[in-house]
Amino acid sequence: MSEEMSRREFVGLCACVGLGAAAVGIAGCAPSTTGTSVExxxxxxGEESQMSKRVLVGYATRTGSTVGVAEAIARTLGERGFAADVRPLRGGPSLDGYDACVLGSAINGAAWLPEAMSWLESNAADLKKMPAAAFCVHSMNGEDDAKQTRKRLAYLDKVRGVISPVAEGFFLGKGPTAEDTSLIARWAFKAFGGTAEGDARDWDKIRVWAEQVQL
Ligand SMILES: Cc1cc2nc3c(=O)[nH]c(=O)nc-3n(C[C@H](O)[C@H](O)[C@H](O)COP(=O)(O)O)c2cc1C
Structure with missing residues (x-):
């Protein structure tokens, strides 16, 4: 088995476990990926004024947890005097009028979501003219040992191929819980490097990162 867990492996794991769970009448591990649309x-x-820098906080999500992270970052930027707009990258926001960007995505298959990558690639030329920070919301490889750190940093490899982020943030999102996932699924998730149990978003860590990011 390769060290990186691919999207196929992740989905396969969920499918396998979902089948097992169904057999014993327990819900599968990713109910929010079964077609329910997420907001x-x-x-x-922050206040818009002639003095304030305008920042686009763009995000991509599948199951919603990245939205709160993007909002928390923008709130802190607003407190720092920036005028920060949170926008879904799926909507193709324009960079017109912005001085800087903070861009983030949920991690699926060890990478940013496709709509985040395609927005990044489409706007690469303009992004190179302004400071751009990047963040990931993930539920695996959250430990600080060498192996998990290496795998976590690799989540931004494709992003670094397009821009050179001025800062990088890695934040745990939502992992499986005892309520929505069988014991076997949680065990398998941990065996693959799963770190987050339930909502593991660390609001202090996110705030401190947003307080320090240089834009
Ligand atoms: C299909 C799928 C693949 C995933 N792949 C990874 C992965 O490779 N690495 C990881 O750390 N987390 C992975 N996750 C976990 C998500 O990144 C995590 O649940 C995150 O909080 C989702 O953010 P969202 O709620 O904004 O979509 C995966 C989740 C799903 C459903």
């Missing part, structure tokens, strides 16, 4: 709201933080 992708926009919001704004």
């Amino acid at each position: 992708t709201p926009s919001s704004s933080y």
Whole structure:
């Protein structure tokens, strides 16, 4: 088995475990990936003035947890005096009028979601003219040992092929819980490097990162 867990492996794992879970009447491990549409709201933080820098906080999500992370980052940027707009990258936001960007995505298959990558590639020329920070919301490889650190850093390899982020953030999102996932599924998830159990978003860590990011 390769060290990286591919999307196929992740889905295969969930499918296998889902089948097992169904056999004993327990819900599968990723109910929110079964077609339920997730909300992708926009919001704004901070005061817009001639003095304030405008920041686009763009995000991509599958099951919703990245939305709150993007909003928390923008809120902190607003408190720092930036005018920060949270926008889903799926909507193809324009960079017109922005001075800087903070861009983030849920991790699926050890990489950013496709819509985040395609927005990045389409806007590469403009992004190179402004500071751009990148973040990931993930549920595996959250430990600080060498192996998990290497795998976690690799989540941004494709992004680094397009831009040179001024800062990189890695935040745990939502992992399986005892309520929505069987014991076997949780065991398998941990065996593959799963770190987050339930909602593992660390709001202090996210705030501190957003307080320090240089834009
Ligand atoms: C199909 C699928 C593949 C995933 N692949 C990874 C992965 O390779 N590495 C990882 O750390 N987390 C992986 N995750 C976990 C998500 O990144 C995590 O649940 C995150 O919080 C999802 O963010 P979202 O709620 O904004 O979509 C995967 C989740 C799903 C459903």
